[in-house]
Amino acid sequence: xxxxxxxxxxxxxxxxxxxxFGPDKLPKVIQDITRTIRKIREFSESAKQDIRGExxxxxxxxxxxxxxxxxxxxxQLDNDELGLKxxxxxxxxxxxxxxxxxxxxxxxxxxxxxxxxxxxxxSSGGRVDMTKKPEEPGKDDRPPFDADAx
Numbered sequence: 001x002x003x004x005x006x007x008x009x010x011x012x013x014x015x016x017x018x019x020x021f022g023p024d025k026l027p028k029v030i031q032d033i034t035r036t037i038r039k040i041r042e043f044s045e046s047a048k049q050d051i052r053g054e055x056x057x058x059x060x061x062x063x064x065x066x067x068x069x070x071x072x073x074x075x076q077l078d079n080d081e082l083g084l085k086x087x088x089x090x091x092x093x094x095x096x097x098x099x100x101x102x103x104x105x106x107x108x109x110x111x112x113x114x115x116x117x118x119x120x121x122x123s124s125g126g127r128v129d130m131t132k133k134p135e136e137p138g139k140d141d142r143p144p145f146d147a148d149a150x
Contacts, residue, residue, distance in 0.1 A: 017029070085093060
């Protein structure tokens, strides 16, 4: 419940509680707080049991934690019916980055050159030459002028 509270925060809360409630009333306050938390948990569990009873036997394995979107998505992605594990295992990030680096620097990658030669002849295989510099505008060519911008 309080996974992100460190020891410094706990000490600060204890000192603050002693200052606010005093050392005489602090044990009584702690008992009241724990009793309230226990009642809230009991109420929550009874509400869950009531909902499960109303849903019927077909929802007997229903978990309320599945209603959390993060948990629901994680559970669905771990399901192997989609084949996502095969896709994830087939993806080689180092190879992909090497191909992108080679494309940027204008070098042909070893694996892509063999696939390009077996592919469409006369085409670059859908690659864009990123090393080609754009044409310089002529001296007589003026940049576009926008009268509304000035």
